[in-house]
Amino acid sequence: MTAFRTDWGTISFDDRMATSEFRIHERAHIVVDGDACRGCSTQECVVACPARLFVPTSDGGVLFNYEQCFECGTCYLVCNTKGAISWNYPEGGHGIVFHQT
Amino acid sequence: MAERSTDFDAIVVGAGPAGSCAAIELARAGKSVLLIERGPFPGSKNMYGGVVYPRILDELIPQWWEEAPIQRWVTRRSTMIMTPTQALTIDFRSQNWAAPPYNGATAYRPDFDHWLANKATDAGAQLLCSTVVTGVLRDSAGNVTGVRTDRPDGDLTAKVVIACDGVNSFIAKEVGLYGKADASNYTLGVKETLALPKETIDERFGVRGREGVDIEVVGCTEGVNGGGFVYTNLDTVSLGVVLKLPKLAAQKKRPEEIIASFKKHPAIAPLIEGAELKEYSAHVIPEAGYKMFPKLVGPGLLVAGDAAALCLAAGIWLEGVNFAMASGMYAGRAAAQALTRGNTGPDGLKPYLTMLDTSFVLKDHQKLQEIPHLVLSDRVQNQYPGFIANIVERMFRVDNPTPKPGLRRILLEERKRAGIRWRDLLRDGRTGMKGFG
Numbered sequence: 428m429t430a431f432r433t434d435w436g437t438i439s440f441d442d443r444m445a446t447s448e449f450r451i452h453e454r455a456h457i458v459v460d461g462d463a464c465r466g467c468s469t470q471e472c473v474v475a476c477p478a479r480l481f482v483p484t485s486d487g488g489v490l491f492n493y494e495q496c497f498e499c500g501t502c503y504l505v506c507n508t509k510g511a512i513s514w515n516y517p518e519g520g521h522g523i524v525f526h527q528t
Numbered sequence: 529m530a531e532r533s534t535d536f537d538a539i540v541v542g543a544g545p546a547g548s549c550a551a552i553e554l555a556r557a558g559k560s561v562l563l564i565e566r567g568p569f570p571g572s573k574n575m576y577g578g579v580v581y582p583r584i585l586d587e588l589i590p591q592w593w594e595e596a597p598i599q600r601w602v603t604r605r606s607t608m609i610m611t612p613t614q615a616l617t618i619d620f621r622s623q624n625w626a627a628p629p630y631n632g633a634t635a636y637r638p639d640f641d642h643w644l645a646n647k648a649t650d651a652g653a654q655l656l657c658s659t660v661v662t663g664v665l666r667d668s669a670g671n672v673t674g675v676r677t678d679r680p681d682g683d684l685t686a687k688v689v690i691a692c693d694g695v696n697s698f699i700a701k702e703v704g705l706y707g708k709a710d711a712s713n714y715t716l717g718v719k720e721t722l723a724l725p726k727e728t729i730d731e732r733f734g735v736r737g738r739e740g741v742d743i744e745v746v747g748c749t750e751g752v753n754g755g756g757f758v759y760t761n762l763d764t765v766s767l768g769v770v771l772k773l774p775k776l777a778a779q780k781k782r783p784e785e786i787i788a789s790f791k792k793h794p795a796i797a798p799l800i801e802g803a804e805l806k807e808y809s810a811h812v813i814p815e816a817g818y819k820m821f822p823k824l825v826g827p828g829l830l831v832a833g834d835a836a837a838l839c840l841a842a843g844i845w846l847e848g849v850n851f852a853m854a855s856g857m858y859a860g861r862a863a864a865q866a867l868t869r870g871n872t873g874p875d876g877l878k879p880y881l882t883m884l885d886t887s888f889v890l891k892d893h894q895k896l897q898e899i900p901h902l903v904l905s906d907r908v909q910n911q912y913p914g915f916i917a918n919i920v921e922r923m924f925r926v927d928n929p930t931p932k933p934g935l936r937r938i939l940l941e942e943r944k945r946a947g948i949r950w951r952d953l954l955r956d957g958r959t960g961m962k963g964f965g
Contacts, residue, residue, distance in 0.1 A: 438805060443784060446807045450568070471777030477718045477810035479782065497810040498573065500696045504711040504812065505777040519678050520568045520658030525575055526721075526807050527638040528597075 440479060444495050452521035455493040456514075457502070463511035464489035471505040472512070497523050532673075532687075536562045537867050538860075539675055539686040540653075541661045541699060543570035543645045545849045546833025546856030547692035551648035552588055553860025559867055561653045562684065563645065564677065566660040571641030573694075575811040577717065578759035578766040579632045579742050580640060580849040586629070588857060589647060593628050597639035599761035600740025601625060602632035604733070607844060608795065610747040610756075614917035615795035617743075626739055634740050634759050634766070640849075664689060664699055664829070671873070672703065672828035688863045688872045690830045692856055695812050697822075697835035705822040705831060711773040713816035715754060715841070715904075718783040719768030720791075722803035726763045732799050733760050744846065746903070747913030748790045752776050753904045756790050757846075758799065765800055767791065770813060770841075772904055783810070813848070815841045815904070818897035824884065825877050830859040840892055842899040842963065851889055858883035899963040907952060915946040 459481070464470065465488045472481040473489065478497055482490045496517075503514040516522065538554050540547045543565035554561040567573040579602060585592040603625045609616045625631040649655050665674040665683060674685035691699035695714070700706055724732075733741040745756035753772040758765060769786050776783065790796060814820060814837035821838075824831050832838065833852035840847045862880035866872045884890045902908060922938045933941075943953070 437788075440784065443805065443808045446805055447809060469777075474780060474782055475716065475773065475777040477716060477783045497575075499716065499810050499812045500714075501716050501773060501810075501812055504709065504714055505773050515662075516566055516660050519566050519660045522567075522573075523809075524568060524572045525638050525809060526636070527569070527571070527642065528636055 444478060447495070447497070448524045448526065449495050450521045450524055451494050452518045454518065456498075456517040456522065457491070457493045457496060458513045459489060459491035460511050461488045461490070463508050467508045467511065469507060471507065472502045475501050475505045477501065534674065534685040534687055536560045536684065536686040538562075538688045538690060538863050539564065539684060540690045540692060540860075541675060542692035542694055542833070542835070543648070543655060543657075544574050544641055544692055544694065544833060544852060545644055546835070546852040546859070547690070548641070548644040548648045549588060549853045549856035550690045550692060550832060550860035550863070551653035552651050553857055554864050555648060555651035555653040557861075557864035557868070559864050562686070563648055563653050563655045564659050564661055564675070565645070565655065565657045568658050569638070569642055570645035570655070570657070571638035574637040574641050575717070575719065575809045576637055576848060577719065577757045577768060577770075577846065578634045578761070579846070580635055581632050581847055582850065582853070583629060584850055584854045584857065593630055595643070596633070597635060597643050598738070599634040599636065600735070600738050601630045602634065602742045603739040604735060604741040606741065606743040608743060608745040609913045609916050610745050610793060610795065611914045611917050612793075614921060615793070616917055616920050617795070632742060634742075634761050636761070661693065661699065664702055670827055672826060687867060688828055688830070688877065690832060690856075690859050690863060691835050692833045692852070693835050695814050695834040697831065699829070700822050700831045700835050703826045703829055705824075705826055707822075710820070711777075713814065713820040713837075714773045715770045715813045715815040716773055716776060716783060716810060717768060717770045717813050718787060718810045719766055719808070720787060720805055721761075721807040721809070722765045722767055722800050723763060723806045724765060724800070724803045729760050729763065729765060735760065744844070745790075746843070746908065748793060749909075750781050750786050750789055751910060752779060752781065752786060753906065753909045755903075758796065764806060765803060767796075767800060770815075772815070784808075813841065814839045815900055817841060817900050818893040819901070825874055825880055827874055828872055830863060830877055830880050832856045832859040838889060838893070840896065841903070842896040843903040844964075845896070854887060854889050855884060858887070858889070896963045898959050902956060902959050902963070905956070907948065907956060911946050911948050915942055915948060918942045918945070
């Protein structure tokens with residue numbers, strides 16, 4: 428019954444993220460305290476981060492990579508564990524750069 | 529405040545629409561102004577759905593439409609109520625919006641914001657890119673006296689600082705202008721910029737030349753309170769969803785999965801079939817508007833744009849850049865006047881509030897203050913779309929040999945089926961009328 432093809436839109440998450448330009452600085456602008464995350468049963472960041480930067484680990488913690496961050500603020504806004512996320516902007520000129528035409 | 533020597537009369541943090549308009553006003557009033565941008569160029573960090581309403585620029589850039597980097601002029605607006613299998617669209621078209629002064633326009637923010645920042649430098653403002661403001665400088669009495677940046681010897685002083693540093697505004701927070709942060713005041717917007725040939729877009733959306741389409745959707749976000757949008761650019765389509773943060777975090781579907789299911793809906797799929805993803809982007813929106821405003825004036829400090837939560841998410845009206853431009857303009861104007869009078873203390877800067885109060889900036893927000901909450905309520909999100917779509921489906925369904933039931937009976941039965949209480953329906957209707965009426 429599907430008259431229109433919808434399978435064309437399926438791309439891997441890595442390919443999706445590869446469409447955005449990130450000028451990565453060597454220093455992480457966001458630091459996540461994995462120990463604090465181990466005590467967190469909800470781990471809101473894992474589902475909400477649009478860049479999927481928070482990955483749950485088998486021991487109940489969270490693995491975080493700052494490199495492909497949109498700098499949106501979602502993670503610290505949804506985080507319920509005080510002190511788990513220290514959030515800053517990347518160094519000037521670095522981080523996400525949205526496309527100009 | 530005693531007159532003191534400073535690096536600049538004013539420092540504006542953030543070269544988005546608010547900051548650039550503030551800098552234009554200050555520079556044109558003959559004040560020395562530094563506009564600081566953390567991205568490599570203005571607009572590089574900025575993302576929105578895709579429509580700007582630039583009429584406020586009449587005051588700053590006459591005939592702005594002749595030079596602004598616009599993609600398409602919105603001549604067709606559709607509001608869509610969606611369920612997984614249904615869609616009801618109210619579609620409006622006006623050729624009056626295809627000629628100056630136009631109404632809405634689609635534009636890429638890196639283009640638009642860059643253009644507007646150039647207007648500020650043309651007026652004499654100094655633009656400093658690739659520089660993060662890491663905090664404010666304050667004197668012993670707590671007055672803001674400048675900013676600290678991530679540059680070596682990066683302290684810069686000014687008689688007034690205008691914070692246009694966006695939705696996360698660490699400046700407004702540092703100075704204590706915000707109350708406790710509440711995630712339920714915010715939504716996450718995620719967007720795909722999808723490439724299609726211009727002729728294909730023209731054909732599928734029924735427009736020609738620079739005419740464009742704006743589609744807003746409710747009921748398409750998989751039970752996460754929010755909404756969807758589709759906007760036409762020249763040779764791309766901006767498509768995305770806006771998701772209420774606590775609701776998003778409390779379920780299992782990820783943002784890109786919610787976009788994917790929106791794209792597969794039979795009302796959307798034909799519009800974008802075969803399109804190639806050019807860019808994926810995300811940004812947080814200060815969705816609660818009036819209910820979350822910080823204090824807009826601090827000691828030696830003004831706050832404008834998203835930093836001040838001046839974003840109107842009122843269902844049929846989704847506006848932010850216009851509020852940013854206007855509040856930035858008024859902040860710049862109030863700051864320039866305060867500098868001329870030699871009083872940049874809280875009293876001297878207060879006329880900013882009067883300017884906001886007497887313009888659409890606060891009037892629209894006041895009038896529509898209950899609407900953002902109503903639009904994102906569980907009933908509007910999860911019950912009403914199905915209720916309405918089912919009424920329309922039964923209206924149009926020819927169920928012979930059963931005779932037509934009549935609208936009244938359909939309404940009564942569907943209300944019952946949707947489990948909506950009369951009391952709630954009336955209350956929501958009243959709230960809607962109060963805001964929209």
